[in-house]
Amino acid sequence: MVSVSAVAAIAAPSAPAAIRPSVKLPAWLEVAKPRLIPLLLATTVGGMALTAAWPLDPVRLLCTLVGGSMASAAAGVLNCLWEQELDGRMQRTSRRALPSGRLAQRQAFGLAVALTIGSVLVLVLGVNSLAASLALLGLCSYVLLYTALLKPRTTQNIVIGGMAGAIPPLVGAAAATGHLGWSGWWLFSLVMVWTPAHFWALALLLREDYRSVGIPMLPVVKGLTVTARAIGRYSWATVAMSLVGVVALPSGGWLYGLLVLPFNARLLQLSASLAEDPGDPRRARSLFRWSIFYLFGICLLLVLARTPLASAVHPAALMAAVLHLSPAAAA
Numbered sequence: 001m002v003s004v005s006a007v008a009a010i011a012a013p014s015a016p017a018a019i020r021p022s023v024k025l026p027a028w029l030e031v032a033k034p035r036l037i038p039l040l041l042a043t044t045v046g047g048m049a050l051t052a053a054w055p056l057d058p059v060r061l062l063c064t065l066v067g068g069s070m071a072s073a074a075a076g077v078l079n080c081l082w083e084q085e086l087d088g089r090m091q092r093t094s095r096r097a098l099p100s101g102r103l104a105q106r107q108a109f110g111l112a113v114a115l116t117i118g119s120v121l122v123l124v125l126g127v128n129s130l131a132a133s134l135a136l137l138g139l140c141s142y143v144l145l146y147t148a149l150l151k152p153r154t155t156q157n158i159v160i161g162g163m164a165g166a167i168p169p170l171v172g173a174a175a176a177t178g179h180l181g182w183s184g185w186w187l188f189s190l191v192m193v194w195t196p197a198h199f200w201a202l203a204l205l206l207r208e209d210y211r212s213v214g215i216p217m218l219p220v221v222k223g224l225t226v227t228a229r230a231i232g233r234y235s236w237a238t239v240a241m242s243l244v245g246v247v248a249l250p251s252g253g254w255l256y257g258l259l260v261l262p263f264n265a266r267l268l269q270l271s272a273s274l275a276e277d278p279g280d281p282r283r284a285r286s287l288f289r290w291s292i293f294y295l296f297g298i299c300l301l302l303v304l305a306r307t308p309l310a311s312a313v314h315p316a317a318l319m320a321a322v323l324h325l326s327p328a329a330a331a
């Protein structure tokens, strides 16, 4: 049964911040980190929308989403298994299913194996082996590269390890065409440069929790000001990278370019506001939330750009419409 518990929405530096009201999921579902999956799938669909093969056959689309969800869920379970002891010592994660004993290690491991095998079967049989291999690469890089190798060792853990979270767009592009074009690599790069603003904003809120267990997240090692400045630089890089989408899209790039502007303006505004007062938890929380909305928004715009109507939005067409509507043209 799913029970709901309200978590105090106060983000004092000494107490880990509540990101959202916490909903207690069944143990087997909680370890799969299901809340991350919709955004990972959105970037997968974004990767598809960037190819000439869009729109995809619905069965292929569905198999990619099911296989991708299973791979991400398996990655989440393996991360929880690897970090069981660490999670038990951190305030934010101590009530998770494994450290609190609601789920046995053997059961979690069985679930991870079943999900991995299921994902490979669905992707190989319903999509193609490139998409399956990339999903496995995403899983391995999250568990081995990020979780096991980088997270406990370096402040750049999420910059390099962010590669894992950026693989879903490649899965989408591979599912659509069977190969990887540069536009898929563009969305991969965008997610990579987006990750620091997403995560370091949160790490500012959680820094005491990370400090208490010796995880060298940037705010723990370098402090608030350096972290806020780094977030600012990556936010600018994200904005610059997002604009490349105008040419990465096979059609509708101009509509995308227009509509992405307010998303970028808000990202820059929130990161500048954080730089003014990096210790303000509300500013950090606003940026973290916007980062999620931002990436969903970008993926939605990519899909919108591939609708037939969007192809009509082009500087020449816009100019013609303006001239046509202007009083001089009417006269």
Ligand code: HEM
Pocket (backbone or CB within 6 Å): 019, 020, 035, 036, 039, 040, 043, 146, 157, 158, 159, 161, 162, 164, 165, 166, 191, 195, 198, 199, 202, 292, 295
């Ligand atoms: C190395 C890269 C990343 C790190 C370290 C990271 C870390 C985190 C952490 C610690 C949380 C809070 C989870 C909690 O509530 O306990 C979170 C939330 C979230 N992350 Fe990331 N993240 C990364 C990359 C990504 C990527 C690539 C995506 C999707 C494309 C993503 C999507 C989300 C979403 C949607 C949430 C909110 C979940 C909720 O509603 O609670 N993250 N992230």
Ligand SMILES: CC(C)=CCC/C(C)=C/CC/C(C)=C/COP(=O)(O)OP(=O)(O)O
Pocket (backbone or CB within 6 Å): 036, 040, 068, 071, 072, 075, 076, 079, 083, 093, 134, 135, 136, 137, 138, 139, 142, 147, 164, 165, 166, 167, 168, 171
């Ligand atoms: C294609 C494919 C399967 C890709 C896998 C992508 C994937 C699962 C990315 C997750 C990124 C993420 C949320 C990291 C946080 O881990 P954390 O250990 O820092 O968070 P925690 O402290 O909440 O456990």
